[in-house]
Amino acid sequence: MATLVEATSSQQFEDLLSKAGKFLTVVHFQAAWAPQCSQMNDVMGELAKENKHTMFIKLEAEAVPEVSEKYEITSVPTFLFFKGGQKIDRLDGAHAPELTNKVQRLSVSSGGLGGPGAEPPKEDLNERLKRLINAAPCMLFMKGSPQEPRCGFSRQIVALFKDHAIQFSSFDILSDEEVRGGLKTFSNWPTYPQVYVNGELVGGLDIVKELAESGELENTCPKAVTLEHRLKSTINRSPVMLFMKGNKEQAKCGFSLQILEIMNSSGVEYNTFDILEDEEVRQGLKTYSNWPTYPQLYVNGELIGGLDIVKELKDSGDLSSVLRGEC
Numbered sequence: 441m442a443t444l445v446e447a448t449s450s451q452q453f454e455d456l457l458s459k460a461g462k463f464l465t466v467v468h469f470q471a472a473w474a475p476q477c478s479q480m481n482d483v484m485g486e487l488a489k490e491n492k493h494t495m496f497i498k499l500e501a502e503a504v505p506e507v508s509e510k511y512e513i514t515s516v517p518t519f520l521f522f523k524g525g526q527k528i529d530r531l532d533g534a535h536a537p538e539l540t541n542k543v544q545r546l547s548v549s550s551g552g553l554g555g556p557g558a559e560p561p562k563e564d565l566n567e568r569l570k571r572l573i574n575a576a577p578c579m580l581f582m583k584g585s586p587q588e589p590r591c592g593f594s595r596q597i598v599a600l601f602k603d604h605a606i607q608f609s610s611f612d613i614l615s616d617e618e619v620r621g622g623l624k625t626f627s628n629w630p631t632y633p634q635v636y637v638n639g640e641l642v643g644g645l646d647i648v649k650e651l652a653e654s655g656e657l658e659n660t661c662p663k664a665v666t667l668e669h670r671l672k673s674t675i676n677r678s679p680v681m682l683f684m685k686g687n688k689e690q691a692k693c694g695f696s697l698q699i700l701e702i703m704n705s706s707g708v709e710y711n712t713f714d715i716l717e718d719e720e721v722r723q724g725l726k727t728y729s730n731w732p733t734y735p736q737l738y739v740n741g742e743l744i745g746g747l748d749i750v751k752e753l754k755d756s757g758d759l760s761s762v763l764r765g766e767c
Contacts, residue, residue, distance in 0.1 A: 695734070
């Protein structure tokens with residue numbers, strides 16, 4: 441089986457998925473204009489050498505729009521993982537270690553990675569648990585997600601966090617049996633949910649209830665900042681703020697790349713915010729500013745508009761004045 445190929449049409453893509461059969465297929469939705477995609481292709485090439493039973497496919501996202509739309513590809517690089525023709529996982533962004541981890545884990549579960557008896561290189565479980573525990577100042581290991589808790593205890597602890605405006609991230613222990621079993625031993629705590637603050641175990645539901653009743657929960661766990669306050673603070677982080685997919689160094693969509701070129705030619709200093717890194721800001725800013733698309737440009741805290749508006753200002757010769765707050 442060819443392990444690293446490029447699909448140039450929807451039909452070729454479907455044929456390759458079919459050809460891969462039960463084995464893992466990794467699809468890289470890329471763009472020629474994005475340097476991070478080229479970097480991730482190099483990573484894909486190395487992974488292909490190590491994973492002989494995994495199919496790696498490169499796909500130009502904008503050249504095959506019907507495939508990109510079907511799988512809701514909104515930025516590059518994006519990686520989709522398939523088994524038996526069905527999507528089983530996704531990774532957004534140029535995260536080489538995470539891509540490697542997913543390939544190793546998913547290829548084992550799909551019978552790949554060198555055939556029977558082959559042992560893949562794996563991240564040490566304790567190191568992985570430490571990384572997850574420290575992924576956010578307050579980490580909740582629960583059954584399900586905050587939006588869809590899958591047990592009564594998890595539902596109660598999420599409700600307590602929301603009632604006390606606690607800012608937290610979560611991990612669904614039902615999605616990973618290795619983490620689910622390993623964390624019990626690692627922390628010597630036999631049940632779920634489990635709460636960690638700054639990498640240290642706080643406890644489960646009963647402990648969180650006691651902290652809430654004593655008034656200590658807010659002092660133990662970080663308080664959430666309201667979304668409106670976050671948005672206002674972020675918009676006013678710089679006199680000229682550009683909310684885009686990617687950043688000054690690496691645009692992650694064609695529209696963002698175009699607006700960067702215009703902004704760079706203006707001679708005015710500006711800062712950027714990558715909306716792909718923060719889903720809360722990405723969705724909240726659309727409502728806050730009543731502007732449904734990105735990129736979005738703000739000057740002195742006020743919305744100027746998106747790419748089309750910035751193009752018009754450039755063509756009219758007014759862009760520099762607007763960026764300097766002179767009109």
